[in-house]
Amino acid sequence: MSMTEETIxxxxxxxxxxxxxxxxxxxxxxxRDITPQAPTHLLVIPRKPIPRLVDASDEDKxxxxxxxxxxxxxAREAGVGDGFRVIINNGANAGQTVFHLHLHILxxxxxxxxxx
Numbered sequence: 001m002s003m004t005e006e007t008i009x010x011x012x013x014x015x016x017x018x019x020x021x022x023x024x025x026x027x028x029x030x031x032r033d034i035t036p037q038a039p040t041h042l043l044v045i046p047r048k049p050i051p052r053l054v055d056a057s058d059e060d061k062x063x064x065x066x067x068x069x070x071x072x073x074x075a076r077e078a079g080v081g082d083g084f085r086v087i088i089n090n091g092a093n094a095g096q097t098v099f100h101l102h103l104h105i106l107x108x109x110x111x112x113x114x115x116x
Contacts, residue, residue: 039108080107
């Protein structure tokens with residue numbers, strides 16, 4: 001995929017593809033995952049199209065901090081308390097399928113201790 005090609009997340013952000021949006025502000029949106037891996041599975045997606053976490057730069061520090069703070073706010077609003085997992089897949093070998101940085105919020109089930 002070229003850096004200029006729009007991802008499905010860019011199309012969702014632009015309103016070209018419908019989504020189940022649970023939050024949005026000037027810097028990010030949060031949608032329900034269409035193939036949930038837990039009873040609560042939300043995606044926090046920056047409006048700025050950063051392909052992978054390793055592609056973020058110093059100029060993205062404030063955005064990355066904003067995303068992490070929003071994860072907490074969104075999880076509280078979703079009613080999952082303090083029991084949730086946040087996952088960022090970086091690259092195809094880590095399971096990333098959409099190359100637009102996004103944070104998974106997973107909750108509503110007990111997770112094994114194997115992944116730390």
